Amino acid sequence: MALQKKKRIGIIGLDSMHAVALTKAINLGQLAESDYFEVIAAYPKGSKNLSYRIEKVPFYTQQIKEFGVEVIHSIDSLLQKVDFVILTSNDGHVHLEQALMVMRAGKPMFIDKPLAGTWHDSLAIIEAAEKYAIPIFSSSSLRFIETIANIDDYDLGDILGVHTFSPAQLEPNLPELLWYGVHGIEMLFAILGEDCRYVQRTFTSDFDLVVGEWDNGKIGTFRGFRKGVSGFGGVVHGSKQNMELGHFSGYDNLASAILRFFKTGDPPVTLKETLKIIAFTIAADESKLRNGSKVNLPKI
Numbered sequence: 001m002a003l004q005k006k007k008r009i010g011i012i013g014l015d016s017m018h019a020v021a022l023t024k025a026i027n028l029g030q031l032a033e034s035d036y037f038e039v040i041a042a043y044p045k046g047s048k049n050l051s052y053r054i055e056k057v058p059f060y061t062q063q064i065k066e067f068g069v070e071v072i073h074s075i076d077s078l079l080q081k082v083d084f085v086i087l088t089s090n091d092g093h094v095h096l097e098q099a100l101m102v103m104r105a106g107k108p109m110f111i112d113k114p115l116a117g118t119w120h121d122s123l124a125i126i127e128a129a130e131k132y133a134i135p136i137f138s139s140s141s142l143r144f145i146e147t148i149a150n151i152d153d154y155d156l157g158d159i160l161g162v163h164t165f166s167p168a169q170l171e172p173n174l175p176e177l178l179w180y181g182v183h184g185i186e187m188l189f190a191i192l193g194e195d196c197r198y199v200q201r202t203f204t205s206d207f208d209l210v211v212g213e214w215d216n217g218k219i220g221t222f223r224g225f226r227k228g229v230s231g232f233g234g235v236v237h238g239s240k241q242n243m244e245l246g247h248f249s250g251y252d253n254l255a256s257a258i259l260r261f262f263k264t265g266d267p268p269v270t271l272k273e274t275l276k277i278i279a280f281t282i283a284a285d286e287s288k289l290r291n292g293s294k295v296n297l298p299k300i
Contacts (some may be wrong), residue, residue: 002093006035006038006039006254007036007037007038007083007084008037008038008040008081008082008083008084008261009026009037009038009082009083009084009085009086009262010037010039010040010041010042010043010072010078010079010081010082010084010085010086010107011041011064011069011086011087011088011098012042012043012046012075012078012083012085012087012088012089012098013043013045013046013047013087013088013089013090013094013098013112013234014042014043014044014045014056014057014058014060014064014071014088014218015044015045015046015047015050015053015054015056015063015089015090015091015253016046016053016056016060016089016090016112017056017060018088018112018141018251019042019060019064019086019088019144020060020063020064020067021250021251022039022086022119022251022254022255022290023039023042023064023067023069023253024067024251025250025252025254025255025256026038026039026065026255026259027039027068027069028067030252031252031255031256031259032256033256033259033260034259036199036259036263037084037259037263039064039067039069039077040068040069040070040081040082041069041070041071041081041082042061042064042069042070042072042078043071043072043073043074043075043078044057044060044061044071044073045057046088046089046090046091046094046240047089047090047091047094048091048093048094049091049093049146050090050091050171053090053091054157059267062175063158067214073264075098075101076101077228077248079101079102079105079107079150080229081134083107084107084108084109084111084262084264085102085107085108085109086097086101086108086109086110086112086232087109087110087111087112088099088112088247089112091117092114092115092116092117092118092121092178093116093117093121093173094097094117095113095114095117095121095125096116096121096124096125097117099125099136100125100128100216102146103128103129103131103134103154104132105133106132106134106167107134108134108135108136108262108265109134109135109136109138109259110136110137110138110139110261110262111125111136111138112138113138113139113140113182113183113186113247114138114174114178114179114278114280115181115271115274115275116139116280117173117174118180119278119279119282122274122275122278123275126271126275128269128275131181135261135265135266135267135269136267136271137208137261137268137269137271137274138269138271138274139254139257139265139268139269139274140182140183140187140249141183141251141253141254141289142166142180142183142184142186142187142232142249143186143187143190143254143269144253144254145187145232145246145247145248145249145253145258146175146246146249146253146255147244147245147246148187148190148191148245149241151191151236151243151252152232154241154243155236155240155241156238156239156241156242156243157238157240157241158237158238158239159193159236159237159238160218160219160235160237160238160239161218161219161237161291162187162188162191162192162218162220162221162235162236162237163220163221163223163234163235164184164185164187164188164220164221164222164223164232164233164234164239164245165184165222165223165224165225165230165231165232165233166180166181166183166184166187166222166225166230166231166232166235167180167183167224167225167226167230167231167232168180168181168184168207168208168224168225168230169190169226170226171258172285175278175281175282175283175284175285176281176284176285176288177210177224177280177281177285178207178278178281178282180224181210181222181224181281182277182281183209184222184223184224184232184234185210185222185277185280185281186277187232187234187245188212188220188222189273189276189277189280191216191220191236192214192220192267193214194270194273194276195214195215195276196212196213196214196220196276196280196297197212197213197214197215197217197296197297198212198213198294198295198296198297199200199210199211199212199283199284199287199294199295199297200287200292200293200294200295201284201285201287201288201292202255202292203288203292205223205226206221206224206226206228207224207225207226207227208223208224208284208296209221209222209223209224210222210223210224210284210287226240226300228293231247231248232247232248233245233246233247235282239241242260248288250281252260276297279297279298281296283295283296283297292300
């Protein structure tokens with residue numbers, strides 16, 4: 001019997017190492033889903049204003065070519081060649097413009113974090129996804145670490161609370177924690193759910209401590225680092241035992257989640273939850289401006 005022809009994936013934005021890491025995970029054939037998919041083309045231009053990201057484009061372009069990917073200098077041309085899209089442009093401010101082109105072409109899409117650079121753009125992407133009936137999802141790779149993905153296999157009892165940590169470098173013109181702190185924040189949401197009620201942030205030039213209270217009364221805390229050694233991790237507090245979340249071990253789990261999504265059309269993270277995570281980061285900025293006061297999250 002002839003082998004099934006693989007579905008074709010295009011990458012948009014080669015200013016991020018995520019583009020190379022996801023392509024490597026998919027095209028080396030080590031994932032269960034790799035028999036059905038292949039990254040075949042990439043459009044290099046991502047960020048328009050982040051010079052230190054733009055400088056990386058030639059480097060990542062050369063790397064992605066090593067996995068047999070054709071580099072195409074037009075999104076329109078790329079969309080004619082592929083069935084699905086992974087959007088990895090590093091600056092969320094270009095996501096709306098690029099995502100609209102993909103959705104108008106009818107291509108399901110994964111958007112690497114952040115979904116967009118502003119609240120308005122995030123809403124516009126979601127409205128366009130509904131208008132064009134295109135399945136999309138957006139996420140941090142940290143949601144898919146082994147301990148979170150398999151949390152039901154651990155005898156924790158009732159989950160009482162969660163503490164996470166990650167780097168939290170800041171980028172001007174973005175909600176501050178949406179740039180990098182979102183990794184640790186998304187881990188909170190992955191475990192505690194989407195219904196956070198309020199946020200309270202303590203900020204210094206080197207660190208952040210953010211406290212969220214969920215509708216069920218559970219407390220989630222996030223510690224962000226801009227100094228010293230931080231990494232990614234945390235602790236889940238259970239009624240029977242606590243569990244360390246472990247370290248980030250690469251992009252294979254995210255790549256598998258993306259391919260399963262392309263295969264089924266069923267996103268592992270709802271756009272509603274993604275919007276609530278963005279609202280969390282915006283509320284954290286507001287709490288900072290209010291000297292650490294509690295800020296209620298809007299109902300979405």
